[in-house]
Amino acid sequence: MADHDENEASECGPKFSPPLYMQRYQFVRDLLSKESPVIKKLADFGCAEGRFIRYMKQIPFAEEAVCVDIIRTNLEEFCVHEAQPIMWDHMFGRSVPLTVNLYEGSVAELDCRLKGFDAVSCIELIEHLHPNILAKLPLNIFGYLEPRVVVFTTPNSEFNVLFPQLNGKFRHWDHKFEWTRQEFKNWCREIVKDYPNYDFEITGVGNPPSEREDVGFCTQIAIFRRLYSSEKNNDDRQPHSYSLVESFYYRQRTKEEEIKFQKDREASPIDWDACISNNR
Numbered sequence: 001m002a003d004h005d006e007n008e009a010s011e012c013g014p015k016f017s018p019p020l021y022m023q024r025y026q027f028v029r030d031l032l033s034k035e036s037p038v039i040k041k042l043a044d045f046g047c048a049e050g051r052f053i054r055y056m057k058q059i060p061f062a063e064e065a066v067c068v069d070i071i072r073t074n075l076e077e078f079c080v081h082e083a084q085p086i087m088w089d090h091m092f093g094r095s096v097p098l099t100v101n102l103y104e105g106s107v108a109e110l111d112c113r114l115k116g117f118d119a120v121s122c123i124e125l126i127e128h129l130h131p132n133i134l135a136k137l138p139l140n141i142f143g144y145l146e147p148r149v150v151v152f153t154t155p156n157s158e159f160n161v162l163f164p165q166l167n168g169k170f171r172h173w174d175h176k177f178e179w180t181r182q183e184f185k186n187w188c189r190e191i192v193k194d195y196p197n198y199d200f201e202i203t204g205v206g207n208p209p210s211e212r213e214d215v216g217f218c219t220q221i222a223i224f225r226r227l228y229s230s231e232k233n234n235d236d237r238q239p240h241s242y243s244l245v246e247s248f249y250y251r252q253r254t255k256e257e258e259i260k261f262q263k264d265r266e267a268s269p270i271d272w273d274a275c276i277s278n279n280r
Contacts, residue, residue, distance in 0.1 A: 013163040016206055016218070021051070021124075023205040024153050024219055028121050029055040031223065035149060041117040043068065043147075045107040046125030050079030053100065057089075057250070065100045066114060068242060072104045075245045083248050092261060093253035100250070105242030108136035110144050112238045119149040124219075127154050127175045134176075142195040142224075150198075150224040156181060159208065159218045181216050188222050200224045 016023065032039045038061040044052055047067035056065040067083070069075055083100045105111060107125065114120075120141055126134060141150055157178035160166050170178050179187070181202075188200045204217025253261060 013165075014206075014209060014218070020206045020218060024123055024221075025052050025055045027205050027221065028052070028123060028151050028153075029058055031151065032119050032121075032149065033059050035119070037118075039118045039149070040064070042066070042119040042121070043114050043117050043145075044121045044123065046070075046122055046128065047079060047102075048074055050074070050082035050102075052121070052123060053079065053082040057098065057100070061096055062098055063096055064117075065098065066103060066117070067100070068103045068105050068107065070104070070106050072243075072245065075102045075104060080246050083246065085248060085250055089250050093251045093257060095253065095258060097252040098250040100248045102245040102247070103242035104245055106133065108133045108140060109241035110140055110237065110239045111242045112240065113242070114145050117145060117147050119151070120145060120147045121151045123151075123153045124155075126152060127170075127172075127177055127179075130176060138191050138194060142191060142198060143230075146197075146226065146230060148226045152222045152224075153205075153219050154179060154184060156184075156204065156216050156218060156220040158215045159206070161215065162208065162212060179220075181220060184220050184222065188224075191224070195230070197228050197230045198224045198226055 018026075032042060039059055040061055041064045042056060042059065042062060043066040044056065045068045047053070047069045048071075050067060053065070053067060056062065056067075059065075067075075067079055069079070079102050083102060103111070107122065107129070122137075122141075126137070129137070141147070155171055155175070155178045157180050160171070160178070163171070185202060188202065192198050192200060200222050202220060202222050204220045206218025208215050208218070
């Protein structure tokens with residue numbers, strides 16, 4: 001959801017470099033880029049202004065990226081701008097073709113077009129959900145879609161003591177809750193209790209000052225991995241709950257272009273994060 005919550009909160013607290021929202025995006029991109037088998041289809045729920053799209057496009061073997069948000073104006077005014085190919089994409093292409101689809105919809109709703117996806121991310125989403133929507137999220141993601149990898153990021157409320165101006169308030173006006181590390185772990189445990197074909201680990205980004213390591217990371221991150229396909233997942237419903245807002249296609253390089261591109265990259269490696277910071 002909102003990118004700059006901690007930047008606003010950190011006016012009188014810890015400073016993050018790179019900004020914390022970028023650390024989250026880089027973490028999820030790097031995690032999915034290293035998965036084996038490779039991630040070919042990925043979906044991001046609660047894409048908000050769509051800044052993670054820049055990072056999704058860098059996952060090397062991605063062939064389809066889907067961004068879902070409940071607010072259509074976010075998709076039309078911001079995500080379309082982020083998702084459309086830029087001059088670089090037209091000139092140099094990709095190792096594999098990529099389609100980016102933008103959908104209006106809710107994480108609580110089922111849509112068969114996302115079944116079979118390899119990965120799902122929910123970056124700073126769950127704390128914006130009302131209890132009835134949050135309660136439906138596991139059924140959709142773990143029960144219906146059943147991707148190989150699922151990533152959630154959410155604020156660690158224990159870190160908030162380092163933001164004195166919050167004075168007990170949440171980091172963003174729209175947050176419905178902010179969990180401690182134990183509360184987040186308990187939520188994750190309930191998911192794997194209901195869906196035992198998944199396991200999880202918890203990490204984070206946004207290091208605390210050395211003298212306050214007791215509060216943990218500013219952002220806590222849960223990574224769920226599917227251990228096996230559920231025999232119960234034989235749901236043959238074919239719902240189309242989401243509304244397609246826009247679709248973009250990224251071309252594949254020709255063989256000759258690919259050879260030249262790889263040679264050029266070996267001679268001068270690409271700093272993708274610098275490219276993101278300097279573009280748009």
